[in-house]
Amino acid sequence: MIKESIEQSFTVTYRYQVHFTEDLFAASNPVLARFFASHASDTVAKALVVVDDGVATHHPELLPQVRAYFAALSGILLVDDLIVVNGGEYAKNDHAVVDKIIAAVDQYGIDRHSYIICIGGGAVLDAVGYASAIAHRGIRHIRIPTTVLSQNDSGIGVKNGINYLGKKNFIGTFSPPFAVFNDFSFLQTLSDRAWRSGISEAVKVALIKDAVFFEWIAAHADALYHRDADAMAYLIYRCAELHLQHIAGADPFEFGSSRPLDFGHWSAHKLEQLSGFNVMHGEAVAIGIALDSMYSHLRGYLSYADAQRVIHLLQALGLPISHTLLHTTASDHPLLIGLEEFREHLGGRLTIMLLQGIGTGVEVHHMDTDHVLAAAAVLQNDFEIQL
Amino acid sequence: MIKESIEQSFTVTYRYQVHFTEDLFAASNPVLARFFASHASDTVAKALVVVDDGVATHHPELLPQVRAYFAALSGILLVDDLIVVNGGEYAKNDHAVVDKIIAAVDQYGIDRHSYIICIGGGAVLDAVGYASAIAHRGIRHIRIPTTVLSQNDSGIGVKNGINYLGKKNFIGTFSPPFAVFNDFSFLQTLSDRAWRSGISEAVKVALIKDAVFFEWIAAHADALYHRDADAMAYLIYRCAELHLQHIAGADPFEFGSSRPLDFGHWSAHKLEQLSGFNVMHGEAVAIGIALDSMYSHLRGYLSYADAQRVIHLLQALGLPISHTLLHTTASDHPLLIGLEEFREHLGGRLTIMLLQGIGTGVEVHHMDTDHVLAAAAVLQNDFEIQL
Numbered sequence: 162m163i164k165e166s167i168e169q170s171f172t173v174t175y176r177y178q179v180h181f182t183e184d185l186f187a188a189s190n191p192v193l194a195r196f197f198a199s200h201a202s203d204t205v206a207k208a209l210v211v212v213d214d215g216v217a218t219h220h221p222e223l224l225p226q227v228r229a230y231f232a233a234l235s236g237i238l239l240v241d242d243l244i245v246v247n248g249g250e251y252a253k254n255d256h257a258v259v260d261k262i263i264a265a266v267d268q269y270g271i272d273r274h275s276y277i278i279c280i281g282g283g284a285v286l287d288a289v290g291y292a293s294a295i296a297h298r299g300i301r302h303i304r305i306p307t308t309v310l311s312q313n314d315s316g317i318g319v320k321n322g323i324n325y326l327g328k329k330n331f332i333g334t335f336s337p338p339f340a341v342f343n344d345f346s347f348l349q350t351l352s353d354r355a356w357r358s359g360i361s362e363a364v365k366v367a368l369i370k371d372a373v374f375f376e377w378i379a380a381h382a383d384a385l386y387h388r389d390a391d392a393m394a395y396l397i398y399r400c401a402e403l404h405l406q407h408i409a410g411a412d413p414f415e416f417g418s419s420r421p422l423d424f425g426h427w428s429a430h431k432l433e434q435l436s437g438f439n440v441m442h443g444e445a446v447a448i449g450i451a452l453d454s455m456y457s458h459l460r461g462y463l464s465y466a467d468a469q470r471v472i473h474l475l476q477a478l479g480l481p482i483s484h485t486l487l488h489t490t491a492s493d494h495p496l497l498i499g500l501e502e503f504r505e506h507l508g509g510r511l512t513i514m515l516l517q518g519i520g521t522g523v524e525v526h527h528m529d530t531d532h533v534l535a536a537a538a539v540l541q542n543d544f545e546i547q548l
Numbered sequence: 549m550i551k552e553s554i555e556q557s558f559t560v561t562y563r564y565q566v567h568f569t570e571d572l573f574a575a576s577n578p579v580l581a582r583f584f585a586s587h588a589s590d591t592v593a594k595a596l597v598v599v600d601d602g603v604a605t606h607h608p609e610l611l612p613q614v615r616a617y618f619a620a621l622s623g624i625l626l627v628d629d630l631i632v633v634n635g636g637e638y639a640k641n642d643h644a645v646v647d648k649i650i651a652a653v654d655q656y657g658i659d660r661h662s663y664i665i666c667i668g669g670g671a672v673l674d675a676v677g678y679a680s681a682i683a684h685r686g687i688r689h690i691r692i693p694t695t696v697l698s699q700n701d702s703g704i705g706v707k708n709g710i711n712y713l714g715k716k717n718f719i720g721t722f723s724p725p726f727a728v729f730n731d732f733s734f735l736q737t738l739s740d741r742a743w744r745s746g747i748s749e750a751v752k753v754a755l756i757k758d759a760v761f762f763e764w765i766a767a768h769a770d771a772l773y774h775r776d777a778d779a780m781a782y783l784i785y786r787c788a789e790l791h792l793q794h795i796a797g798a799d800p801f802e803f804g805s806s807r808p809l810d811f812g813h814w815s816a817h818k819l820e821q822l823s824g825f826n827v828m829h830g831e832a833v834a835i836g837i838a839l840d841s842m843y844s845h846l847r848g849y850l851s852y853a854d855a856q857r858v859i860h861l862l863q864a865l866g867l868p869i870s871h872t873l874l875h876t877t878a879s880d881h882p883l884l885i886g887l888e889e890f891r892e893h894l895g896g897r898l899t900i901m902l903l904q905g906i907g908t909g910v911e912v913h914h915m916d917t918d919h920v921l922a923a924a925a926v927l928q929n930d931f932e933i934q935l
Contacts, residue, residue, distance in 0.1 A: 163785040165579075166567040169704075169724075171796040172559045180553040192552075204897050267713045270888075273895025274805065295682070297893055298709060298720045299801070317556075322685060326654045333685045334721055337556075398550040409558040414686070418661065501657075506684050508660025510591050 175337040175413070179317050179405065181398055185305065185344040186226040194234055196340060201236045206275050209240045209265055211289050213248035213281025216307050219350040223280070237276075240269045248281055250438040252288040253323045253330075262292035271300055276339070278303040283311035283442065287333070290321030294336035301339040307347035309359025309393065310443050313400035317341050319413055328502065329430045335414040343401070345394050353388075357479040358443025360385060361425075363400040364474060365450055369424050370403050372520025379470075382477040418507050421522055424514040425449030431499025435486050447480035451544075452487070455536035457515040460529070467519055472544050483540040496537075500528055562724045562800070566704050566792065568785055572692065572731040573613040581621055583727060588623045593662050596627045596652055598676050600635035600668025603694050606737040610667070624663075627656045635668055637825040639675040640710045640717075649679035658687060663726070665690040670698035670829065674720070677708030681723035688726040694734035696746025696780065697830050700787035704728050706800055715889065716817045722801040730788070732781050740775075744866040745830025747772060748812075750787040751861060752837055756811050757790050759907025766857075769864040805894050808909055811901040812836030818886025822873050834867035838931075839874070842923035844902040847916070854906055859931050870927040883924075887915055 182192045200206075210227055217223060224243050231239035244265060252258045262277065271277065277300050279289040286304050293302035306316030322333020348356065360378075367375035377399075378385070384392040407422060429449035433440055440448075454471040457463035475482050487496060504511040510526050517523040569579045587593075597614055604610060611630050618626035631652060639645045649664065658664065664687050666676040673691050680689035693703030709720020735743065747765075754762035764786075765772070771779040794809060816836035820827055827835075841858040844850035862869050874883060891898040897913055904910040 162782055163568055165569070166565045167789055167792055168563070168565050169792045169796060170561070170563040171800050172561045173801055174557070174559045176555070176557045178553045178555050181550055182552070202896060206896075263712070263719065267715070267718070270892050272892040273802075275895065295719045295721060297718065297895065298707065298722055300895075320685065325650070328654070331654070331684065332650065332682045334682060335685055395549055402554055405554055405556045409556060413558050414560055415660075505657050505659040508662065508684065508687075509589060509593075 175319075177338055177340050179341040179343065179401060181343050181345070181394070183344060183346045185342055185346075186223065186230045188229065188233065193230065193342065197234055197237050202274070204274070205236055205238050207238050207240055207269065207271055208276045208278055209244070209269060209271050211244045211246060211262060211277065211279045211281070211285070213252075213285040213307065214245050215248040216281055216347065217245050220347070240265070240271070242269070246285060246289070248285050250284050250324070250433075252285045254438075256323070258285070258288040259292045259323060262289055263296050266292075266296040266300065271296070273297050273300055276301045276303055278305065280305040280307060281311075282306070282308040283315040286311055286316050287321050287330075288323050290336065290338070291323055291333050294321055294334045299336060302336070304338045304341045306341070306343060308351060308355055309348060309397065310355075310362060311359075312343045312348075313359060313397040314362040314404060317343070317401050317404060319408055327434065328506075329434060330506070343397065345390065345397070348390070348393060353479070354441065354444075356388060356393075357386070358441045358447070360396065360478050361443045361447040361450060361475070361480055363396050364471075364478070365424050365446060366400055366403045366407075366422065368450065368454075368471065368516060368519060369421055369514060369522035370407070370520065372518075374399055374403070375519050379474050382474060386477065386479050415507070418509040418512045419524060420507055420512065421514045421524070423503075424516075424522060425453050427499055427503040427513060428452055428496055430503065431496050432484060432486060435495055436484070440484060444481050447475050448482060448484055448487070451475055451482035451540055452533070452536050453513075454516055455539050456528070456532055457517070459532045459536055459539075460515070462515050462517045462523055467516070470519065471516075472540070476544070482544055483537070487537040488541050494534065497530060497533065562706075564725055564727050566728040566730065566788060568730050568732070568781070570731060570733045572729055572733075573610065573617045575616065575620065580617065580729065584621055584624050589661070591661070592623055592625050594625050594627055594656065594658055595663045595665055596631070596656060596658050598631045598633060598649060598664065598666045598668070598672070600639075600672040600694065601632050602635040603668055603734065604632050607734070627652070627658070629656070633672060633676070635672050637671050637711070637820075639672045641825075643710070645672070645675040646679045646710060649676055650683050653679075653683040653687065658683070660684050660687055663688045663690055665692065667692040667694060668698075669693070669695040670702040673698055673703050674708050674717075675710050677723065677725070678710055678720050681708055681721045686723060689723070691725045691728045693728070693730060695738060695742055696735060696784065697742075697749060699730045699735075700746060700784040701749040701791060704730070704788050704791060706795055714821065715893075716821060717893070730784065732777065732784070735777070735780060740866070741828065741831075743775060743780075744773070745828045745834070747783065747865050748830045748834040748837060748862070748867055750783050751858075751865070752811050752833060753787055753790045753794075753809065755837065755841075755858065755903055755906060756808055756901060756909035757794070757907065759905075761786055761790070762906050766861050769861060773864065773866050802894070805896040805899045806911060807894055807899065808901045808911070810890075811903075811909060812840050814886055814890040814900060815839055815883055817890065818883050819871060819873060822882055823871070827871060831868050834862050835869060835871055835874070838862055838869035838927055839920070839923050840900075841903055842926050843915070843919055844904070846919045846923055846926075847902070849902050849904045849910055854903070857906065858903075859927070863931070869931055870924070874924040875928050881921065884917060884920065
């Protein structure tokens with residue numbers, strides 16, 4: 162009567178919309194109101210709103226606007242306490258933000274059909290998304306990313322996490338958001354540095370997926386550098402679209418070892434950490450792209466002309482392509498430890514995406530230490546002067 | 549060029565096997581060796597083994613057996629440190645077990661393609677499963693449940709979690725195990741109380757899903773009470789099968805409000821907590837089943853004869869059907885707070901499974917306080933004497 166084993170098998174379907182808008186909380190903007198109306202039920206849902214302190218400071222009108230917007234909605238009850246949390250990597254570097262959100266879930270009786278709405282940069286979204294994913298085993302989480310980086314990359318994807326034991330994203334989950342609202346208006350108050358650094362993820366996805374998009378970025382590098390809002394809106398839209406297609410197409414929760422979207426990221430994660438997070442994620446990714454592009458050339462996958470094009474584009478966008486932390490030839494270079502940490506984080510066999518052309522990636526399972534250091538030296542010696 | 553929104557949609561397929569065996573770590577048992585062989589890759593995977601201290605104490609041969617078994621395998625490297633953790637609800641009541649596992653993941657370089665293997669009761673499995681789910685965003689987790697309760701219910705399902713802020717399972721995730729091995733030999737050393745209490749989940753699933761299984765349990769109540777191993781093996785197998793079918797069939801990650809398998813559980817969760825976890829989960833579920841069955845009768849869903857059959861079966865199995873904590877008629881009874889907590893944990897509209905016959909559930913969205921207290925009083929006054 163008893164079989165030796167029972168095979169369990171089921172599929173779970175995830176679906177969410179990524180909206181593109183401006184002035185999301187303006188009384189005249191119907192996007193969010195329509196969203197809540199489409200999810201109305203026979204109970205009143207609660208909404209807990211969490212705001213990145215950087216955003217709250219640059220947009221003093223935001224908190225009153227949020228209150229006014231929700232006051233006009235029916236079927237949804239805004240928790241009176243708008244929670245403002247420390248932004249930037251700080252949000253991920255200790256448990257304080259996560260603990261605060263979980264305490265609020267308890268205090269305000271936020272249930273699994275309520276909403277935790279986070280307005281902020283990628284780090285705050287990651288920490289609040291993680292808290293939302295574990296409280297009651299997952300509360301509906303709405304992301305309102307406010308930076309270039311989070312609007313085109315992390316904020317629209319399926320991951321969350323915090324840093325732990327000194328390691329980037331050591332703890333986290335794969336938990337798709339319930340919805341994403343990209344509000345371009347938030348970008349206007351970004352520093353030049355933050356504005357530019359987010360562009361590196363678009364360069365990355367273009368390089369491994371879409372040569373046409375790469376050419377578009379190259380043609381609009383000057384406009385992007387000088388903060389042209391329309392150029393940035395398209396950059397974010399197309400980058401988000403490519404990211405979403407990638408997630409839906411392959412292995413959304415990364416059960417395998419392949420992670421093409423992490424092109425340039427093995428060194429970037431380590432560089433961020435080694436710099437005490439003085440190097441922004443997007444800047445570290447730009448450096449990582451430059452390093453892996455030059456490495457791709459030195460290992461014979463990519464022509465010098467193409468590697469040079471990548472590096473010159475990064476420089477034209479105002480992005481760094483090297484860092485003093487890379488300026489050593491020691492074979493025990495701390496950066497190289499990042500390779501093993503990256504393998505451990507992914508699991509299984511080391512799998513690194515390189516380039517074999519603009520728009521075409523190639524996966525390898527070994528990185529040669531000497532060539533990594535040689536690539537770093539070329540970047541330092543031949544390209545260091547910014548255009 | 550920019551659309552107002554992009555719809556993201558994808559499915560994730562989960563698949564795992566639940567094995568039924570005896571003496572899993574005997575050198576002659578090929579089940580686990582075959583499993584690892586079928587998942588061999590071109591890298592050596594690590595295995596971190598975590599053992600419930602209660603199991604380690606009752607089975608002093610286990611740890612050496614585990615070492616010997618892995619020593620004979622190729623392609624899999626046992627982490628030398630076998631981690632023994634405090635068992636029982638303690639494992640879920642603070643962060644210590646979770647922190648210990650995450651520290652070990654860091655210390656031993658356990659990656660996402662390595663294994664965290666947990667041998668123990670439901671509480672330890674829940675805590676270790678949670679740690680496995682969040683470290684590196686999810687490490688392959690193998691469950692080896694050692695109690696009746698975990699073999700037929702929690703250990704084979706898709707949930708994990710820990711208690712937090714005084715609330716049962718306040719933090720956790722939905723994360724299917726990579727594989728489950730139910731080893732019946734572990735049941736022999738259970739206390740009579742632990743042996744019996746696990747049966748209540750089988751009574752529960754029979755009551756809402758399968759009248760034939762209910763009749764089988766009734767026919768074998770005496771054998772089960774007197775620890776007949778074959779009867780227990782079938783009980784676990786059939787209960788596990790019904791649970792797995794339910795998970796695969798409906799809403800595995802409980803995005804909706806309906807949770808039929810939580811029949812009898814709203815009061816059970818609260819009773820466990822109110823008793824300081826002196827009432828075992830399975831005992832609390834037995835009391836919860838009795839309470840909701842009698843409530844089903846008092847509200848006109850279930851005949852008195854059927855309610856009586858349920859209660860007499862629980863008693864014949866040596867399970868409690870009432871508790872002094874229920875012996876009050878106060879309308880501010882702390883137990884009733886459990887209803888609201890249950891709703892918050894599920895989210896949305898209160899949804900409670902009741903019975904309209906043996907093997908047939910019915911969902912309601914309201915529980916009448918007076919009738920809940922009346923049902924408790926009937927159990928106290930008319931059934932308290934154990935058969």
